[in-house]
Structure formats: structure tokens, C-alpha cells
Amino acid sequence: MRIGVVTFPGSLDDHDAARAVRVAGGDPVVLWHADADVRGVDAVVLPGGFSYGDYLRAGAIAGMAPVMSAVVDAARGGMPVLGICNGFQVLCEAHLLPGAMLRNEHLRFVCRDQRLRVENAATSWTSAYGQGQEIVVPLKNIDGCYVADERTLDELEAEGRVAFRYVGENPNGSLRDIAGITNARGNVVGLMPHPEHAVDALTGPTTDGLGFFTSVLEGMAHA
Amino acid sequence: MELDTTEVAAKTPDHEQPWAELGLKEHEYDRIRDILGRRPTNAELAMYSVMWSEHCSYKSSKVHLRRFGEQAPHSDALLVGMGENAGVVDVGHGYAVTFKIESHNHPSYVEPYQGAATGVGGIVRDILAMGARPIAVMDPLRFGPMDAPDTKRVLPGVVAGIGGYGNCLGLPNIGGEVVFDPSYAANPLVNALCVGVLRHEDIHLANASGVGNKIVLFGARTGGDGIGGASILASESFDDTKPSKRPSVQVGDPFMEKVLIECCLELFSARVVEGIQDLGAAGISCATSELASNGDGGMHVDLEKVLLRDPSLTPGEILMSESQERMMGVVAPENLDAFLAITAKWDVETAVIGEVTDTGRLVIDWHGETIVDVDPRTVAHDGPVYERPYERPAWQDDLQAASPSSLPRPAGGAQLRETLLQLAAAPNLASKSWVTDQYDRYVLGNTVLAQPENAGVVRIDDQTGLGVAVATDGNGRYTKLDPYAGAQLALAEAYRNVATSGARPVAVTDCLNFGSPEDPGVMWQFAEAVRGLADGCQTLGTPVTGGNVSLYNQTGDVAILPTPVVGVLGVLDDVARRTPLGFRETGHAIYLLGTTREEFGGSEWAHVVHGHLGGLPPAVDLDAERQLGEILIAAARDGLIDAAHDLSDGGLAQALVESTLRYGVGARVAVPGGIDPFVFLFSESQGRALVAVSPDTDERFVRLCAERGYPNQRIGVVGGAALSVDDLFDVDLDELRRAHESTFPAAFDA
Numbered sequence: 001m002r003i004g005v006v007t008f009p010g011s012l013d014d015h016d017a018a019r020a021v022r023v024a025g026g027d028p029v030v031l032w033h034a035d036a037d038v039r040g041v042d043a044v045v046l047p048g049g050f051s052y053g054d055y056l057r058a059g060a061i062a063g064m065a066p067v068m069s070a071v072v073d074a075a076r077g078g079m080p081v082l083g084i085c086n087g088f089q090v091l092c093e094a095h096l097l098p099g100a101m102l103r104n105e106h107l108r109f110v111c112r113d114q115r116l117r118v119e120n121a122a123t124s125w126t127s128a129y130g131q132g133q134e135i136v137v138p139l140k141n142i143d144g145c146y147v148a149d150e151r152t153l154d155e156l157e158a159e160g161r162v163a164f165r166y167v168g169e170n171p172n173g174s175l176r177d178i179a180g181i182t183n184a185r186g187n188v189v190g191l192m193p194h195p196e197h198a199v200d201a202l203t204g205p206t207t208d209g210l211g212f213f214t215s216v217l218e219g220m221a222h223a
Numbered sequence: 224m225e226l227d228t229t230e231v232a233a234k235t236p237d238h239e240q241p242w243a244e245l246g247l248k249e250h251e252y253d254r255i256r257d258i259l260g261r262r263p264t265n266a267e268l269a270m271y272s273v274m275w276s277e278h279c280s281y282k283s284s285k286v287h288l289r290r291f292g293e294q295a296p297h298s299d300a301l302l303v304g305m306g307e308n309a310g311v312v313d314v315g316h317g318y319a320v321t322f323k324i325e326s327h328n329h330p331s332y333v334e335p336y337q338g339a340a341t342g343v344g345g346i347v348r349d350i351l352a353m354g355a356r357p358i359a360v361m362d363p364l365r366f367g368p369m370d371a372p373d374t375k376r377v378l379p380g381v382v383a384g385i386g387g388y389g390n391c392l393g394l395p396n397i398g399g400e401v402v403f404d405p406s407y408a409a410n411p412l413v414n415a416l417c418v419g420v421l422r423h424e425d426i427h428l429a430n431a432s433g434v435g436n437k438i439v440l441f442g443a444r445t446g447g448d449g450i451g452g453a454s455i456l457a458s459e460s461f462d463d464t465k466p467s468k469r470p471s472v473q474v475g476d477p478f479m480e481k482v483l484i485e486c487c488l489e490l491f492s493a494r495v496v497e498g499i500q501d502l503g504a505a506g507i508s509c510a511t512s513e514l515a516s517n518g519d520g521g522m523h524v525d526l527e528k529v530l531l532r533d534p535s536l537t538p539g540e541i542l543m544s545e546s547q548e549r550m551m552g553v554v555a556p557e558n559l560d561a562f563l564a565i566t567a568k569w570d571v572e573t574a575v576i577g578e579v580t581d582t583g584r585l586v587i588d589w590h591g592e593t594i595v596d597v598d599p600r601t602v603a604h605d606g607p608v609y610e611r612p613y614e615r616p617a618w619q620d621d622l623q624a625a626s627p628s629s630l631p632r633p634a635g636g637a638q639l640r641e642t643l644l645q646l647a648a649a650p651n652l653a654s655k656s657w658v659t660d661q662y663d664r665y666v667l668g669n670t671v672l673a674q675p676e677n678a679g680v681v682r683i684d685d686q687t688g689l690g691v692a693v694a695t696d697g698n699g700r701y702t703k704l705d706p707y708a709g710a711q712l713a714l715a716e717a718y719r720n721v722a723t724s725g726a727r728p729v730a731v732t733d734c735l736n737f738g739s740p741e742d743p744g745v746m747w748q749f750a751e752a753v754r755g756l757a758d759g760c761q762t763l764g765t766p767v768t769g770g771n772v773s774l775y776n777q778t779g780d781v782a783i784l785p786t787p788v789v790g791v792l793g794v795l796d797d798v799a800r801r802t803p804l805g806f807r808e809t810g811h812a813i814y815l816l817g818t819t820r821e822e823f824g825g826s827e828w829a830h831v832v833h834g835h836l837g838g839l840p841p842a843v844d845l846d847a848e849r850q851l852g853e854i855l856i857a858a859a860r861d862g863l864i865d866a867a868h869d870l871s872d873g874g875l876a877q878a879l880v881e882s883t884l885r886y887g888v889g890a891r892v893a894v895p896g897g898i899d900p901f902v903f904l905f906s907e908s909q910g911r912a913l914v915a916v917s918p919d920t921d922e923r924f925v926r927l928c929a930e931r932g933y934p935n936q937r938i939g940v941v942g943g944a945a946l947s948v949d950d951l952f953d954v955d956l957d958e959l960r961r962a963h964e965s966t967f968p969a970a971f972d973a
Contacts, residue, residue: 009478009481009482009485009569009570010391010478010481010482012391012392012393012481012666013393013666013668015667015668016665016666016667016668019668019685048666049393050390050391050477050478050481052478053391053476053477053478053479054391054478055478106972108383108386108661109383109386109387109390109661109662109663110660110661111659111660111661111662111663111664111665112660138665140390140663140665140666142387142390194665196668197665197668200668202671202682202798202799203665203668203669203670203671203682204665
């Protein structure tokens with residue numbers, strides 16, 4: 001299974017995402033921001049970082065990068081797409097997911113091992129988890145406060161589209177403790193925490209993040 | 224105003240020049256005139272004044288720093304020694320590691336966020352310029368008292384700046400220090416260390432050789448930031464349309480630097496760079512003169528080809544600008560197209576500004592008229608060298624006589640318990656998570672250990688598990704009591720931290736932070752510290768590979784505590800064998816290695832409880848440090864120990880606090896017979912470590928210590944939800960955690 005990892009200028013966790021794909025048994029494929037297509041991959045990861053320096057707004061310029069038109073088309077066609085941290089911000093800016101991220105409530109960058117609850121274990125990226133399962137993966141960002149209007153939040157809740165919630169202290173002021181969401185179809189998932197940093201006990205706090213990548217590979221194997 | 228060309232300068236010998244405002248002494252200015260055989264042009268004066276500054280020329284420290292080279296222990300691992308942008312060390316499997324520490328003290332006081340941010344940016348470019356991929360950073364920091372109003376301005380800004388820049392560069396921050404002392408109040412120390420990795424064949428050096436090779440400036444455009452004295456030259460023009468006050472602190476753009484890193488690494492791997500130099504202090508002045516004087520010929524530059532952010536800059540300002548995120552490359556003409564294609568791919572602006580010549584001169588033209596014509600060695604290498612007078616201060620004897628032995632000590636369980644909690648919560652010993660949680664420690668996916676561990680450990684090679692460990696340490700109080708011993712204690716602690724994590728120490732970098740060299744007492748501290756460090760490195764077999772000197776850290780007559788910060792680099796053949804510091808398994812035995820003596824001079828206890836500084840620092844025994852290191856490294860390699868923590872500030876008590884809180888697993892210890900419980904818990908004797916050993920390997924571990932004749936005592940056992948000292952006191956881990964972790968949030972969360 002070939003999983004594309006997009007590198008924008010300023011992407012930082014692209015190598016980590018590719019490594020996580022490899023650890024899970026997939027083949028990572030390098031995609032460049034200026035590419036016109038996604039090279040026939042089966043799924044795409046938009047990694048963390050500060051794409052284009054997060055100038056204007058986090059993820060705003062990356063949302064308009066050439067490769068993103070191809071990613072948006074593929075996502076609308078059902079291809080699994082995962083946005084991690086800056087990638088989540090890009091998915092929101094590209095209107096594949098609703099809402100936006102503001103600066104953390106305490107206005108500081110925060111890096112810590114974060115407990116999350118998997119609220120929807122039926123998406124392309126979460127099927128390896130149990131519904132309600134708690135996992136610990138790193139969280140690291142300065143613009144991580146998820147916001148949306150009340151109606152959107154109510155809709156997300158009603159449709160089971162809140163994919164992850166922070167457990168314990170809310171680290172950044174995100175509304176309703178939302179850490180990640182999915183689209184209605186369940187193929188596009190975005191979250192602020194970093195599952196790709198929790199795939200190896202030597203370098204991560206846990207291996208709880210591996211399930212994201214095994215989920216999508218498993219799903220494709222049965223597709 | 225007429226352009227000040229070399230021709231004009233030759234014809235107007237009596238033209239008044241602002242050499243004093245640019246920081247030059249009269250005899251230095253006279254020497255420049257002697258070298259040139261005429262007065263310097265404004266542009267030449269700008270170049271000489273910055274390159275002959277203390278910061279760039281090491282004119283006060285040079286005569287002492289020679290010791291590091293002269294006394295360097297032989298090391299087969301050293302591929303590039305002192306004098307280049309950074310030293311390079313062989314770590315096996317064809318890999319090499321480069322690392323260096325630098326200061327950005329003064330800018331960080333003036334403008335904490337940008338000062339600290341550009342400190343990170345500068346050291347990262349030094350590492351990049353060696354041909355290496357930067358893989359980790361760490362930041363030893365020192366501030367005035369935690370409760371001082373100005374510390375609440377400086378510390379949060381510095382931490383946010385380091386995080387803002389380093390996080391955006393994608394470099395894990397794996398350790399460092401945060402220390403408070405009143406002497407740093409108007410002189411915070413912001414030191415930054417970077418580690419990079421490269422293959423042996425990728426080493427790049429800063430020299431411009433090969434006649435006809437092109438000089439290429441690439442990265443950010445040159446602007447008016449970071450210009451110190453050049454604005455004085457600019458103001459000569461009396462031109463009201465020009466911006467008169469320019470910031471002297473540089474402004475960083477980490478996104479530009481991230482792109483520059485990836486772009487440079489692609490240029491290196493395409494083998495289209497002959498020589499490379501980063502632009503830091505003194506900007507183009509430094510890069511051109513150093514590249515040319517390290518090369519085999521001369522250099523010609525057309526300065527008007529430099530891409531500018533501000534078209535009103537004068538030639539002198541362009542030469543002195545310290546705009547960040549710029550690199551200068553030397554490129555063979557046949558590789559130029561390939562070079563430009565790569566910079567274009569990364570959208571990095573590039574200008575070919577000159578070429579290597581065979582004249583032996585550095586000639587810089589401005590629109591066809593020559594404004595600089597110098598022998599580059601006279602700018603870059605043959606600056607003034609001072610043998611500054613130095614003298615042991617008159618107060619040194621009184622200070623050493625003021626022993627802490629008569630200070631009232633806690634007695635009995637309740638008072639010892641209270642002292643342990645007081646120290647665990649003291650600013651210098653309290654948890655630094657408030658700081659380090661603002662740094663990304665995960666990015667790149669190779670961080671195996673990071674703060675609060677003994678040392679930062681990063682993996683270099685996925686296949687073999689090869690990795691490196693780095694620790695920085697320094698103790699200004701010890702160094703004030705005895706500068707020679709203080710520098711060795713800094714070295715010993717960093718060495719011990721690296722060995723405690725299981726790595727074999729191989730090389731040293733240092734950042735020597737002191738007061739004014741014009742004060743003979745400060746100069747004595749400096750000379751003694753260098754002597755101590757050079758002797759220590761010789762004994763431990765770890766050469767100094769490079770570093771930085773920061774002088775004039777003082778306000779009025781009062782200098783900072785003399786603060787040599789020492790970074791030690793170690794190698795781990797397999798990072799999976801590293802030793803973490805936290806206790807994990809109930810039932811593991813706790814051993815104390817080394818000998819505990821009554822040593823409280825300069826201790827954290829005397830500082831926190833009594834505000835006392837006097838006496839002598841703990842005794843240094845580098846042979847013991849080496850033996851201890853060998854045991855810890857062998858034990859890690861053979862899987863004999865589960866956890867280890869070096870003993871330093873705050874002694875055994877603090878090590879127990881940190882080891883139990885790491886994973887929330889308690890410990891029960893007993894004070895051995897024949898030692899006073901207070902001394903046992905709080906002495907800062909050196910050459911000691913705390914180790915947790917599984918029952919399965921207990922016998923082998925004890926045998927290992929016995930074979931090497933190193934003192935070891937079984938003092939307790941891991942387990943429970945409290946830290947207990949038999950017959951004296953218990954502290955519940957929740958209470959301990961509250962004490963240890965509340966200090967920083969209480970001080971800095973407004």
C-alpha cells in the first residue's frame with residue numbers, strides 16, 4: 001500500500017510520518033507541494049510543521065498549494081486523508097473539515113504527552129481502536145485551540161464526527177475538548193496531537209499512535 | 224556625500240574618522256593605517272572595527288585559549304579541530320558528529336525573544352556550514368532572581384524565542400539548564416548548543432579556493448538589522464531621508480532558516496559547493512575575509528550585487544549587517560547552473576557577488592569603484608592580541624575562608640524533611656517543565672532521552688541504533704570560589720551526566736561567560752578557568768573541539784559569577800542500551816556509587832537556606848570520574864542497571880526526588896552507619912551516582928564495581944508511593960510533586 005506524505009516548505013514531521021507508515025507496513029511516497037497530482041497513492045498524510053512559515057494563518061497558504069487541489073479531489077472521491085497538527089490546520093483551510101484553530105488559550109507553545117479518547121472508531125484512520133479507547137500520544141503546537149460555531153459543533157457531535165477528545169486537562173482551550181474530527185464519510189481525519197511520534201517505544205511515550213496507520217492499511221487491504 | 228573609495232582615502236589622509244565610536248582604540252586605528260599604508264575607507268573601517276571586536280577576534284582571550292590546542296589529548300576520533308565553524312568527531316559506521324555552543328547573552332537582555340531566537344539560528348547555521356544536518360539543540364540559561372520583576376520580562380521572552388525559532392526549524396530541544404543568581408540580573412546568559420550529523424565525506428570547510436570560482440550569497444536579503452556601529456558611518460551623510468535608528472538586535476525568520484537548511488543539504492549532496500560559510504556576527508565582512516584568508520588566493524566582490532531589503536543601505540552598512548538566515552558559498556563555474564537550480568527549487572534568493580582571484584587581496588567594489596582593498600588575513604586573523612594583566616582578587620582569600628561549616632544545620636527527621644522539600648522547590652532545583660514543555664522534543668523522531676534526563680540522547684542511525692548523548696553543565700558559585708576547580712567541576716558534571724546515560728564521552732565544547740577582561744580580577748578568573756578546563760580535558764582524554772567566549776557580562780563594577788558552561792558529547796553504539804534516570808520497578812536495589820564527604824562550599828543548601836557563598840567547592844577527582852564513567856558505561860552496555868542518576872546540585876536528596884518523581888515510583892533508603900544524615904542527604908561531593916539494579920543482575924553489578932575498586936553502598940530499595948528515609952521521615956510523592964512542580968508556574972503564570 002502506497003501512502004503519500006506531502007512536504008510543504010516548512011513541513012517538519014514529514015520524515016516521522018513516513019517512518020510511521022513504514023513501521024505499520026506501508027510504503028511511504030514523497031509528495032512535493034508543487035506537484036500537480038498525488039502520484040497514484042492510496043492515501044495521503046499531511047504532516048505537522050509550519051508550512052510556509054504559517055504566514056497569514058496556520059495552514060492558510062498550504063491550503064492553496066498546487067498539490068492540495070489534487071488532494072482535495074482525491075478526498076472528495078473517498079481517498080483516506082489524515083491531517084496531523086499543521087496538516088489538520090491545512091484540512092480546515094482547504095475546507096475538507098469544518099472549523100479553525102486559534103492560538104492556544106495560554107498563548108504558549110505546549111509539548112507534552114497527551115491522553116485522548118477515541119470517540120469514533122469507525123473512520124479510515126481509527127478502525128484499529130476500540131470505541132472509547134484511551135490513548136497517549138505527543139501533543140506539540142502553539143495554534144491548537146479548535147473553534148467552530150455552535151451549530152457546527154452540535155452537528156459534529158450529533159453525527160459522531162468528533163473523532164478524538166482530550167482527556168484530563170484541556171491543553172489549549174479547544175471547544176468541547178475536541179482534539180480531532182472527521183468528515184461525514186469518515187475518510188478525512190484531522191487532529192492536533194501527533195500519532196506518528198508514538199509508534200516506537202524507544203522514541204515515543206507509547207506505541208499508541210501506530211493504530212492510525214494500521215487502520216488505513218487494513219481498510220485498504222479489505223477494500 | 225562622495226563615495227569613500229580607496230583612491231579618495233589615499234588623497235585625504237587627514238579626514239577625521241569615527242574610530243572611537245566604532246569601538247576601536249587609538250593604537251588599533253593607527254595599526255590599521257600602518258597595515259594599509261593610508262587611512263582606511265569608511266567601508267574598510269567598518270570591516271576592521273567589527274572583525275577586531277572582542278566578540279569576533281578573541282583579542283583578550285586568545286593567549287589563554289591556546290592551551291586548549293596545546294594541551295589537547297590525542298584523539299583518533301577528531302576529524303576537524305578548533306578554528307573551523309565547529310569541530311567534527313568520528314562516531315563510527317562512517318558517521319561524524321559536529322557540535323558547538325555559543326552565547327547570545329547581550330541581545331537576549333535587550334530583546335529577549337529575538338535575542339534568544341537568533342542565538343538558536345546562529346549556532347544552527349554554524350553546524351550546517353560544516354556540511355552537517357542539524358539534529359538537536361539545547362539551551363543553558365541563566366537569569367537574575369526568579370522573583371525579580373525583570374526576570375519575569377526576560378525569562379518568558381527568552382524561552383518563547385528559543386521555542387518559537389527552534390520548534391519552527393524542526394529541531395528537538397533535548398536538554399539544557401535554567402539557573403538563577405542575582406549576579407545575572409542585568410546580564411542573563413543565553414547559551415545555545417547545536418548538534419549535527421554528517422558522513423565523513425560530506426565535511427565542508429570555510430575557504431575560498433580555486434581561481435575563477437564564484438562567490439554566491441544566498442538566503443534572506445540583507446537588511447538594516449543587527450548593525451551596531453555602522454549607523455555612525457551612515458549618520459555622516461546627514462541625509463534626513465534615511466532611517467536613522469536601526470535595531471542593533473537581529474530579527475529572525477525560522478521558516479527561512481528551515482528552507483535554507485534543506486536547500487544547503489541538497490546542495491551538499493549534489494556536490495556543487497566547494498566551500499561555505501554562514502553569516503553571523505559581522506555579516507559579509509566576516510564571511511568574505513574569513514573565506515578569503517582561509518583560501519589559496521584572493522577575492523573580488525561587487526557589493527552592489529548583494530540583494531537588499533532596504534535600498535538605502537550604505538556599503539559600510541551592507542558589510543556590517545547581521546541580517547539572519549544568509550549563507551555564502553564558493554561554487555565552481557561549471558556547477559553554477561546546478562547550484563542555482565537547487566536554490567530556485569527551494570525559492571531561496573541567490574546572487575553571484577564575486578569570484579576567487581589570484582591577487583591575495585580582498586577587493587570590494589561598489590558600482591565599479593574600489594571601496595575595500597585589503598589583505599584578508601589582516602582583517603580575519605591578524606587582529607590585535609592582548610596580554611591583559613590578571614591578578615588574583617584581594618577578596619579571594621576571605622571568600623575561601625568563609626566556610627559554610629558553622630552554618631546552622633537541620634537536625635532530626637522533621638527538619639531534614641523540611642529541608643528536602645525546600646530544596647526540591649527552590650528555583651535552581653525545581654522542575655523545569657514549564658520551560659521545556661515549550662520546546663518540541665519529539666520532532667525528527669530520534670529523541671531517546673530529553674530533559675529532565677541526565678543527558679539528551681538522539682539516535683543517528685535507525686539500522687544500527689548508533690546515537691549520541693550531550694549534556695551541558697556549569698556552576699558559577701563553585702567557579703567563583705575557585706575558578707580552576709570550578710571549570711573542572713563543570714567538565715566533571717557534564718562528563719558524568721553523559722556517562723550516566725550510558726554513553727562514552729569523546730569531545731568537549733565550551734561557552735566561557737565572564738565579566739570585563741579589563742578587570743584584572745576577572746581576567747584571573749578567566750585564565751584560571753581555561754587552565755582548569757584544559758588540564759581537565761587532558762586528564763579525561765576529551766579534546767575541546769570549539770566553543771565561544773563571552774566577556775563584558777557585567778553591570779558597572781559588578782561582574783557575573785564566572786560561568787564556564789561545558790558541553791560534553793558522548794557516543795552510544797546502540798541507543799536502546801541507554802540508561803534513563805527514573806526508578807521504575809518495585810524491588811530493585813538502590814546503590815550509591817562514590818564517596819560522600821562533608822562538602823557544602825557553594826552548595827545549593829548553603830545558597831537556598833542561608834544565602835551563603837564561601838569556602839571551597841567540592842574536591843575534584845577526575846580519575847575517579849573516569850572510573851565511575853567506565854562502570855556506568857559498562858553496566859549500561861551489559862544491561863546490568865535499570866536506572867541511574869548523577870549526583871550534583873542538592874546532592875543525594877535531590878537525585879532521589881527526581882528519580883522517584885520521574886515515573887511516580889517511590890523509594891525507601893537507610894542512612895548508612897557512620898555518616899551524619901544531613902551530610903549523607905545534602906553534600907555535593909563529586910564522582911557519585913545513584914543506580915537502580917534488578918535482583919537478576921545485582922550480583923554481576925556488585926562484582927563490576929568491586930573489580931574496579933569503586934566505592935559502592937546498597938542504600939535502599941525501589942517501591943511504594945513515598946520517598947522514605949528510615950527512622951527519619953517519609954514524604955508522599957504527591958506532596959513531593961506539588962513542591963517540585965509548582966515553583967515555575969507560580970512564578971511565571973501571570
